Amino acid sequence: MLSKERIDKVLTAALNKGGEFAELFFEKKQSNQLSMESSRLEKVKTGYDLGVGIRVINGEQVSYAYTDDITLDSLLETAKAAGTASKYNEDITINNLQRKNIDSDHQIKIRPETVEKIKKKEILETANNSARNVDQRIQQVMVSYIDYYQQVLIANSTGLLVEDERVRTRMMVNAIASDGEIIQTGRETPGKHVGFELFDEYPPEEVGKKAGEKAITMLEARPAPSRRMPVVVNHGFGGVLFHEACGHGLEADAIQKGSSVYTDRIGEKVANKKVTAIDDATVLNEWGSFVVDDEGYPAEETVLIKDGELTDYMYDYKTAKKEDRESTGNGRRQSYQSQPIPRMTNTFIAPGESKPEDIVSSVDRGLYAKSLSGGQVEPATGDFTFTVAEGYLIEDGEISEPVRNATLVGNGPESLHRITMVGDDLEHAPGMCGKEGQSIPAAVGQPTLLIEELTVGGTEREEG
Amino acid sequence: MTEKLDLKQIIAQGEELGVDDIELFHEESSENNIKIYEGEVESLKSANAKGIGIRVFIDDKMGFAYTSNFEEEEIEKTLKEAIANAEVASADEYRTLPEAVAEVEELDLYSEDLAAVKLEDKIQLVLDLEKAALEYDERIASVDTVGYGDSEVEIRIVNSKGFDKSYRKNQCYAYSYVIAREGEDTETGMAITYGDSVAELTPQKTGEEAAENAVNLLGGQPVDSQEVPVVFPPKVGSMFMYVLSQALTAEAVQKGKSVFAQKVGERVAAKEVNIIDNGLLEEGLATSPFDSEGVPSTETEIIKEGELQTFLYDTYTANKAEMESTGNASRGSYRGIPSVAPSNFYLGAGDKSAEEVLASVDKGFYVMKVSGLVTGGANPISGDFSVGATGRWIENGELTKPVREITIAGNLIDFLQDIDLIGNNLKFNPMIGSYATPTFRVKSLAISGS
Numbered sequence: 001m002l003s004k005e006r007i008d009k010v011l012t013a014a015l016n017k018g019g020e021f022a023e024l025f026f027e028k029k030q031s032n033q034l035s036m037e038s039s040r041l042e043k044v045k046t047g048y049d050l051g052v053g054i055r056v057i058n059g060e061q062v063s064y065a066y067t068d069d070i071t072l073d074s075l076l077e078t079a080k081a082a083g084t085a086s087k088y089n090e091d092i093t094i095n096n097l098q099r100k101n102i103d104s105d106h107q108i109k110i111r112p113e114t115v116e117k118i119k120k121k122e123i124l125e126t127a128n129n130s131a132r133n134v135d136q137r138i139q140q141v142m143v144s145y146i147d148y149y150q151q152v153l154i155a156n157s158t159g160l161l162v163e164d165e166r167v168r169t170r171m172m173v174n175a176i177a178s179d180g181e182i183i184q185t186g187r188e189t190p191g192k193h194v195g196f197e198l199f200d201e202y203p204p205e206e207v208g209k210k211a212g213e214k215a216i217t218m219l220e221a222r223p224a225p226s227r228r229m230p231v232v233v234n235h236g237f238g239g240v241l242f243h244e245a246c247g248h249g250l251e252a253d254a255i256q257k258g259s260s261v262y263t264d265r266i267g268e269k270v271a272n273k274k275v276t277a278i279d280d281a282t283v284l285n286e287w288g289s290f291v292v293d294d295e296g297y298p299a300e301e302t303v304l305i306k307d308g309e310l311t312d313y314m315y316d317y318k319t320a321k322k323e324d325r326e327s328t329g330n331g332r333r334q335s336y337q338s339q340p341i342p343r344m345t346n347t348f349i350a351p352g353e354s355k356p357e358d359i360v361s362s363v364d365r366g367l368y369a370k371s372l373s374g375g376q377v378e379p380a381t382g383d384f385t386f387t388v389a390e391g392y393l394i395e396d397g398e399i400s401e402p403v404r405n406a407t408l409v410g411n412g413p414e415s416l417h418r419i420t421m422v423g424d425d426l427e428h429a430p431g432m433c434g435k436e437g438q439s440i441p442a443a444v445g446q447p448t449l450l451i452e453e454l455t456v457g458g459t460e461r462e463e464g
Numbered sequence: 465m466t467e468k469l470d471l472k473q474i475i476a477q478g479e480e481l482g483v484d485d486i487e488l489f490h491e492e493s494s495e496n497n498i499k500i501y502e503g504e505v506e507s508l509k510s511a512n513a514k515g516i517g518i519r520v521f522i523d524d525k526m527g528f529a530y531t532s533n534f535e536e537e538e539i540e541k542t543l544k545e546a547i548a549n550a551e552v553a554s555a556d557e558y559r560t561l562p563e564a565v566a567e568v569e570e571l572d573l574y575s576e577d578l579a580a581v582k583l584e585d586k587i588q589l590v591l592d593l594e595k596a597a598l599e600y601d602e603r604i605a606s607v608d609t610v611g612y613g614d615s616e617v618e619i620r621i622v623n624s625k626g627f628d629k630s631y632r633k634n635q636c637y638a639y640s641y642v643i644a645r646e647g648e649d650t651e652t653g654m655a656i657t658y659g660d661s662v663a664e665l666t667p668q669k670t671g672e673e674a675a676e677n678a679v680n681l682l683g684g685q686p687v688d689s690q691e692v693p694v695v696f697p698p699k700v701g702s703m704f705m706y707v708l709s710q711a712l713t714a715e716a717v718q719k720g721k722s723v724f725a726q727k728v729g730e731r732v733a734a735k736e737v738n739i740i741d742n743g744l745l746e747e748g749l750a751t752s753p754f755d756s757e758g759v760p761s762t763e764t765e766i767i768k769e770g771e772l773q774t775f776l777y778d779t780y781t782a783n784k785a786e787m788e789s790t791g792n793a794s795r796g797s798y799r800g801i802p803s804v805a806p807s808n809f810y811l812g813a814g815d816k817s818a819e820e821v822l823a824s825v826d827k828g829f830y831v832m833k834v835s836g837l838v839t840g841g842a843n844p845i846s847g848d849f850s851v852g853a854t855g856r857w858i859e860n861g862e863l864t865k866p867v868r869e870i871t872i873a874g875n876l877i878d879f880l881q882d883i884d885l886i887g888n889n890l891k892f893n894p895m896i897g898s899y900a901t902p903t904f905r906v907k908s909l910a911i912s913g914s
Contacts, residue, residue, distance in 0.1 A: 037719060043553075376836045
């Protein structure tokens, strides 16, 4: 990594023109990716990334420059580029860099870079075979595996100097089923802030099997109906609905720009009183966890909504400073090539008291969204569209036949008021979250819950 | 900095280590981004990056590794890692490098003018854009994001078959994303302008367009569920091209992931429909003399007068199908392994004006935004799609009330068969790649609303 002396020189150069705050972000990352398709290990890839991003803040203005050449000359030049835009200020000095060592609670048992490639290949083969063995109608299976080991060092002109290591491992299985007429897919994507021990918790044969079964179920499903109805959303990845339709609106940059429906509403009732929503980067070994964020702030738990009342937003350094408060440890970036911005970590709806089966049995006629796939949200309004990857009708309080091609269309803030039952079965699920062109690992989560009314858009043709 | 790294030497080193073939993808890039907020510069970004992707072939097995660190021992480590990766990969006789060509098209992709534009002038352009959006209408509550970006990239590919060529290109764009409010009602609108030089950008027009898009949608309500003609302007039509292109690559076909598999020679679209991929198209955004593995770019008529002619191929999928590569190998950057992807992909223009297309509809829907389409709302395998939509209702050939919170659903093949009127206003949408359509009409689509 970089020596204290070198960091000091670079930060000094960055503030040469008089910025208020300078920061250096060093990153070294090794990543591995294997992908299997048609039962062949087609792509095996290793990446080595190394670079430094330098940020200078002056009032509201931020300038950022990065380089992948970490010689002192290049770093000084990059620092100068980052400092150029600053207007002249009074003398700002760099506080003495104080190295902070923070122990990680996120124990990594089997570091992926120590695992032989052939072992990784075996994991893929097992999941592949298991998905194919589900049914003859499984036509294709794609399995991919990714791990990375990222070392970061963050230093800034307030004297902060801190390091962190993040290890993440994930597998993705996509099974495609066809009966000659219809094609449907099933997807499973476990991943955590862990090493190769991921597969003790998620054995590859089970992951493959689940994906295969999901595809077959959807193949046998009939088209979903279109109308407004109660929707029960299963725990786990169902939390993507909250993440997309509400979570982004609780990030402080959106709040301060007034582009969020939640601006100036702290203390107001924004959800049904059954709803408590939390962002927590300290969840042990969870996909979106870390020890310090990408600005060096310690991971923390932030309660966003408490019993239906809006309590806090997610802040990074810059948005926090604007309100003269502390960052909530939500400053994150994709790599040294990107500026940190307020981002979610592990964001979820907290568990309630209902049993999942009681939630289903409370519905006469509705939809059970067992798993969702992607979705899209209009950030300013919270209007959302989500695709249901695996859905079932609920009839007389019981889960009945599967339906395919259902989409959920609605409005996030409105839907929060319509969550009338919350289960006790909280589960987190990994995802990649995109914002301003930066993709970062973030977990979503929720228990099973009931949205009492939502528009379901299906492809079932009306009779007559 | 290419001179610091001797690419031919790395090829020789690979051959010494026993590879059958080796390819180096060397990339140097720089970019500048400016964002303005309320008349002040909010952020400036400048970057320089470089990297090399090494692809090796041993006994019909392929391995890949990349690095941004050009120190000698790091390059050697990366090369050895690529070889180790090849060792565990599955053997596949179709994995080869393309045969080297002697000549590629000379394209003028680099503008000295753009490279010389001053920072102050770029900032002024964004300020003008923000102002144009804000002043358009009093219901414009704020300009959420307004910015400018330019990028420059130089790519050189060297391989053990004797290919060694490079090209340099630069581009710029500016965009704004605005929020309109009236009472409790909020709507957003966005617009983008792009070009080879700053002079080609249209801040005034683009600012107004973003504002107009937002204001016109205020007060939207769902309509009743029904089947009606739907008119697609380029901004939305191009998103359907994106989805369509996913199903028209040879990879999707060979892997059983395309609704078009086994349909070459068949009528898959209305007679008016021509779908083209052209890597040499001057006004395209993905134009280059050769693709990401050194095959010359070409023009490919994928659907001609409604009939499916061919798919898009890279070397691997072409080997497999005993076809020629169409020059469609693509990689996002030096960090990626090449795979088939469209270059400049578009629906060929017709002879009606955009106004005539709109005027032809008695009662129908004009789509201005769709949501969920490129994030899973369309299935390239089955062709089924169901997406959220916002737009305006059409009555007697004119745009009337705003409509929102509806979904439109159908199947891509039916969609193509039902395109019955095509405008002459072909326009690229740089938000999602390099996809374009003119304004066109689809005879009938299912809308579900209230």
